[in-house]
Amino acid sequence: MRLSKFLFKGGTNFPGKIALKLDKNILKTVANNYEVILITGTNGKTTTTSMIYSIIKDSNKPVITNNTGANMYTGIVACFISNYSFKKSAEKKIAVIEVDEANVKFITEYISPKIITITNLFRDQLDRYGEVYTTLKKILEGVEKTPASTLVLNGDESLLGNLNLKNDIVYYGFGTKVHENKIVDINADAKFCTVCKAPYEYNFITYNHLGDFYCTECGYKRPTLTYSVDKIVDLNTNGSTVHINNKEYYINQPGTYNIYNALCAYSVARALGIQDNIIEHALKNVASSFGRQETLNIEGKEIKIILVKNPAGYDEAVNTINLDTRKINLSLLLNDNYADGKDVSWIWDVNFERLTSLNINKIMISGIRLYDMAIRLKVAGFQSDSFLLCKDEEALLNEIKTCDGEIVYILATYTAMINLRKFLHTKGYIDKIW
Amino acid sequence: MEINICHLYPDLLNVYGDVGNILILKHRAELRSIKVNIVNVSMGDVFKAEDYDIVFFGGGQDYEQAIVSPDLIKFKKSAIEDYIQSGKVFLAICGGYQLLGKYYTTPDGEKLEGLGILDIYTEGGDKRFIGNTIIHNEAFDETYVGFENHSGRTYINDLKPLGTVKVGYGNNGEDGNEGCIYKNTFCTYFHGSLLSKNPELADRILTLALNNKYNEVALTSLDDSLEIKAKEFIINREASK
Numbered sequence: 001m002r003l004s005k006f007l008f009k010g011g012t013n014f015p016g017k018i019a020l021k022l023d024k025n026i027l028k029t030v031a032n033n034y035e036v037i038l039i040t041g042t043n044g045k046t047t048t049t050s051m052i053y054s055i056i057k058d059s060n061k062p063v064i065t066n067n068t069g070a071n072m073y074t075g076i077v078a079c080f081i082s083n084y085s086f087k088k089s090a091e092k093k094i095a096v097i098e099v100d101e102a103n104v105k106f107i108t109e110y111i112s113p114k115i116i117t118i119t120n121l122f123r124d125q126l127d128r129y130g131e132v133y134t135t136l137k138k139i140l141e142g143v144e145k146t147p148a149s150t151l152v153l154n155g156d157e158s159l160l161g162n163l164n165l166k167n168d169i170v171y172y173g174f175g176t177k178v179h180e181n182k183i184v185d186i187n188a189d190a191k192f193c194t195v196c197k198a199p200y201e202y203n204f205i206t207y208n209h210l211g212d213f214y215c216t217e218c219g220y221k222r223p224t225l226t227y228s229v230d231k232i233v234d235l236n237t238n239g240s241t242v243h244i245n246n247k248e249y250y251i252n253q254p255g256t257y258n259i260y261n262a263l264c265a266y267s268v269a270r271a272l273g274i275q276d277n278i279i280e281h282a283l284k285n286v287a288s289s290f291g292r293q294e295t296l297n298i299e300g301k302e303i304k305i306i307l308v309k310n311p312a313g314y315d316e317a318v319n320t321i322n323l324d325t326r327k328i329n330l331s332l333l334l335n336d337n338y339a340d341g342k343d344v345s346w347i348w349d350v351n352f353e354r355l356t357s358l359n360i361n362k363i364m365i366s367g368i369r370l371y372d373m374a375i376r377l378k379v380a381g382f383q384s385d386s387f388l389l390c391k392d393e394e395a396l397l398n399e400i401k402t403c404d405g406e407i408v409y410i411l412a413t414y415t416a417m418i419n420l421r422k423f424l425h426t427k428g429y430i431d432k433i434w
Numbered sequence: 435m436e437i438n439i440c441h442l443y444p445d446l447l448n449v450y451g452d453v454g455n456i457l458i459l460k461h462r463a464e465l466r467s468i469k470v471n472i473v474n475v476s477m478g479d480v481f482k483a484e485d486y487d488i489v490f491f492g493g494g495q496d497y498e499q500a501i502v503s504p505d506l507i508k509f510k511k512s513a514i515e516d517y518i519q520s521g522k523v524f525l526a527i528c529g530g531y532q533l534l535g536k537y538y539t540t541p542d543g544e545k546l547e548g549l550g551i552l553d554i555y556t557e558g559g560d561k562r563f564i565g566n567t568i569i570h571n572e573a574f575d576e577t578y579v580g581f582e583n584h585s586g587r588t589y590i591n592d593l594k595p596l597g598t599v600k601v602g603y604g605n606n607g608e609d610g611n612e613g614c615i616y617k618n619t620f621c622t623y624f625h626g627s628l629l630s631k632n633p634e635l636a637d638r639i640l641t642l643a644l645n646n647k648y649n650e651v652a653l654t655s656l657d658d659s660l661e662i663k664a665k666e667f668i669i670n671r672e673a674s675k
Contacts, residue, residue, distance in 0.1 A: 376454070
């Protein structure tokens, strides 16, 4: 095994740290021969990055990407170094880079990306990032350094429609409703006008606070969409069929949030001049990113691992599971390490009550803060004497193996997901850790 | 029996899972066959003191808190003051706690007028106080755990604290106080949600509200083994750090 291979195993930031010690401007050098696309925002970064990467790859352009474990400054530096070649190629390559919201400004200090895309802004790990307005401010500090970058933004995200920036901006969003709901949930984020603080009205809401919003007080409304979902043909637990700019696409990852991810990837691809049929093929076949609706098989049972990290994402996972009419099993894993968020209060903002009407066989609860999760589910209306509290991955696996029913949904916070995947890897149920 | 819980500004002050406290109060009341009605009171609504048995006022982001502050003073100030002074039960967390006081200064220096019902005030600080917290209330001989996340430093003058800080920062990181109690108003910085790991406090609040309404009510005990384990986990882990 080559040293670099060893160093890079598992998405480590270590080589990036060393390189930055040797040359603090190294990013400028190693990223020199790339057109860079940055993907940031609270939810959907990893899936969107992987979709954009797949589309560009299918278009036969040379392209690299970073893995999700390396979306901080040092990890991104490491990604470029590991792909660095001393031989200059004539054609510029493309780098599709997922970046943590607070790290955008470190990247744009050295690189002027061709495109920056922002997926959405939800409350997320308040102990680390603070409030949605703080997160937005951090991203914009990075964007302001690079006025030549084109911004591809979610127009249904009201926080992104009123930006005082020099950049060219292209918006994407939903041109049609997903359901009849026009009333924003009492517990959603950013419901008050960023211009005048009055409550927004909606022609329709897609999920959380995203949708076709307008303010009756000051007239601020959703910007004009260049790329839009015009028709929902079908939504099921395997994927969605939709029309984007008058053409039908099958997205092989389920849920409204994945339609947004695909729409974002589509918009970036179109901005790069990639043709519709290439996009169509890629969206149909893109492999799920690890822990994002990743499907495994354990002794004949279908296992779906879904990463959950904040109320908006968790609610979307709950809504997707709600499409399943089979007898199901749930495994809920809650950790409170730094990467999960040390504060577990956010589980009280998740609508677990919606799961109580499903046909559920077993409820398995695990992770460092399993008792907090058990209390949340008890209050949501589940019978606590039926909970299977699993103290570690071994105990959880044993419960999974003896489940009745075809499917086990595993909803896990970041480090719980990583630890479980490592464990399942040692047991031979997962081939690749990253 | 029946109790009415008022949730103040649930659409604005809602970011830290504090709604869990209402879900928990409702759950614990219903297990005792007490009917619970939840009434949301927000922008432009009138607050009627006689309509509610418990009022909950949660925490929010600075942006939303700045929207709430003038509405509170314009539409609800005197009625909330009557409610609190008459000894009815009020639970305020973080932003709600701060707004019951005289004023609150944001980290950006914006001074938001509070209701001034409690003789307390809050100054913005540079460093946010973030982490698991453990306090002890001597009068009740109860230990409470929660998670604090605030930049405001609150000073409670002569009021009693909700507890003395064992682990964490508390009101201001200086005087060892966390939260405050005034008549039947309980204030704290604890998220978690607060009542999820402190069932004794949840029952104290329910009992006070029921006694106000029906006199001498004794609640039956519940199986709180999960709650106790969740609390013990925090105490054991934080104490061993």
